Amino acid sequence: MIERWSQLSPLDQLCDELGVRPSARFTGGEKIDLNHNPVGEFSAGDGIKPKFNMFLVEDSHRTKFNLKIGNFNDREAEQTNHLRQLATDNKLFRVPQVKREEPGRYILFEHLKGMPVSREKFWKQPDLMEKVFETLSSIDGLLNQAPLEKDEADNGREWVAQKLSNNDEKGWIKPILADAELTRSDLINENFIDQVQTYTQRHQSELNDMVRIWRDPNGDHLIVPYDSLEHRMGVVDIDITTRPRHYVPMRFLAWTLLKIDDEKLSLETWVNQIRAGYGLTGADKEPTFVLSLTGILYDLATGERDNKNKRLIAVEVKNIINQIIKLDESR
8 A cells, every 4th residue: 555645746637647556666677566655755856856756656457567658859759759660560579559648747668577667777778779779780691691611711711800800899709708618618517507497487378488688777787688599488587796887788689690580680590500500409508609700790890891701700700609619509
């Protein structure tokens, strides 16, 4: 039961108008139960502080919604609508649907299970997400082109190696390579996979199939779908506290490239064919290393204007994946 003050707060007034009741507020990624932190403590007086302008609310049918006070400015709204169009029919990514809104005052949108209630960081990164979707389309076409000649690929390996070591002005590549090296080690072993499966099975009932990739407001964890070849298993909670900022979009793109439901995406087809050839068909052999390696392709290929150079990078990434699969099989 939410404590009511003698004079309704701005939040209470808006909720009454919308026919919903507030149940929690979110700050710094932590959900705070309003039963123990009454609305009036942070919304009375001067109104709702910007820091506390995202709330979880329920209607009379106990359907949950997200309520953002203040809405977006015109530019943010325009970018958000454009992002929603890009995400249409993408099975790995879903934009919450807006139920009601009054520009400049509030926006009420659906609450998706398994997603963070505080969506502000996502909604305010349309430029980044647009780049991701555009890159997906570009790389999809790139990997479906005719293979390079053998001499082109052989000569290109030295160029790619130099590219990896020398052309790293933003400092993006070395951390990815380091992460790939960790993946080559015993980090991804049967014990680790068992822990992942236990975790996902424990949380699957509450998350269901609506789970999509997201980063929590604190930036400490990344949630991604974890699928075996046979069926959806759930999600993985990956601690990224020690990772650089670029790690999140890199992992997002990498997983999408691997898992996107498109038969024409030859990276996934290629990985599955190679795995089948080595008899790697069980969930204990899930190729999680592709996440790191595809990040290299993302960073380098999107920075190259020459199509041949992009293809060289793609070929080399595939070679690295092939080597790791062989290494994994030999253990």
